Amino acid sequence: MQFLWSTLTVRNMEESLAFYQEVVGLKLMNRMKNGVDTELAFLGDGETQVELLYHPTKETADPIGKGISLGFATNNLDQMLSFVQERGLGVEGPFSPNPMIKFFYVTDPNGLKIQFVERH
Template identity: 40%
Template sequence: MHMKHVTLRVKNLEQSIKFYEMITGLTVHRRFNADLAEIAFMTNGEGETEMELLQVPQGQTFEGKGMFICFKTDKLDEMHQIAKNRGLNPSPIQYPGDETNYFYVYDPDGVSIQLRTFPN
């Protein structure tokens, strides 16, 4: 079984798209309006799991409590510096002793995003 997509309800679609493009390298695969909603599907490649960003006026958004989304990166130090330079207040880089390193940063709606390196 393959996970097709994860949906995040967002307050500001443009702001969220810019954040995920910058921090994760995801790009908009498709974008459209459906009734009152505006939707953007972001991915890092054909056939990969997508992130659906869903903006519904007066709709509820997820405020990021109790979960985080992890993205694998080979550019941890560079991404940490970019997050600092953009005023995103990233956590310090963590070294848990399992051959991985990571840091956290919050998206515009408070969802905790983890960027992490993994051994080859």
């Protein structure tokens, strides 16, 4: 079985697209409307994708679990840390539980924790 994507219900499509394209660096693969009350956007590069789901007729998105995070690899954690701090994003970390890995978290516009990871 192959994992295809994670679906995130978002409060604001434009804000979420900007975050995942500009901060995370994901490429917009497809964006479409499904009737008048649903918009979808698929982002990624390769096999695994992130799907953003927006319902403009709903007031807010469903709350995202606090124990869930999405992890993305970076080649230079210090550079990525500076990049997100320049954008005014709050940072949790960095952490290095062992010499082989360093990471930190930011929160996306919908309250989901995003982890940036550098492996050695």
